[in-house]
Amino acid sequence: MTYTIAQISEKFDVAASTLRYYEEIGLLTNVERTDNGRRVYSDAHVGRLSAINCFKKAGMSISEIQDFFEYEKNEEKSIDDMMRLLRRRSEIMLEEFAESYESYEHILKKLDYYGHIEKAVKQKKQLPKWANYRNKDYHQQALETIMQRLKKD
Amino acid sequence: MTYTIAQISEKFDVAASTLRYYEEIGLLTNVERTDNGRRVYSDAHVGRLSAINCFKKAGMSISEIQDFFEYEKNEEKSIDDMMRLLRRRSEIMLEEFAESYESYEHILKKLDYYGHIEKAVKQKKQLPKWANYRNKDYHQQALETIMQRLKKD
DNA sequence: ATAATACTTAAAGTACACTTTAAGTCAACA
């Protein structure tokens, strides 16, 4: 299959200018042209853009993604570099998951705390100095939700 | 307790220039000065910087963080806005956790796939056209690791 | 006394990842 820039742009929800930019910096390569100079993308480009999406969500910078494709290009020579890059990335992601999850819990705590305050304000009651910010049910449910999402395999 | 800019800089692993910048844009407020004009930070600033750290890890932009503190300043008036911001953020985080985790799995898959290739190359054996990229043990272990990290409560 | 250090300011500079602009080409439709 072949695709126009508009089709790829829509498929990946990315601006046409971004696709031209990716090509300019060498993130997309071998983009064919029609007789009148218009870009023609192939399934290989679809595959590469999926990979780019994945790597971006994984927190990789464009230059890291470029490195990956560079390694992939001469696989035999660079397989160790490639695996080192991927392994490092998976480690970083694990660390970031843990840190983000801590922040997530802090935000739930704040929500819970202000929930108590709001309730008290609405009931025009005296506030306890420190509202009991830890609502176990709320946390438990949130943890279960995230576990389920992480598990959907 | 009071702290110099160097102490705060070290405590939060943030450049002194960044602390000045945060003050300039109003993210840090009420920073006192010594007689000769040097900044003096208090425990309130330590608390605020912890919150900033948390919000940044939660993926909030500086202007969102500014909004939060603005809401917090006049709590009674803005508690709904504040809770809306926090609730929206927790939702976004959950979505991002799910997306990141998908990418994480893709990266493990790639690692596994190239692991097979590397092994085959080293053994100078014929490669199967598509190596069986799914090593259940590897995935299971990774999932358990992340679950543990997410659970450390 | 001199030099190193730790700070101060305002303003300019940087890195990243695009995005916009301006001018032009080409094919299809009214």
Add this chain to the structure above:
DNA sequence: TGTTGACTTAAAGTGTACTTTAAGTATTAT
């Protein structure tokens, strides 16, 4: 036939979040 719309290029511009520079002041160490 003309104009609309989808593309093309090269170059300049944008937003975010800092970071660096340059010039100056004040305290501490040799």
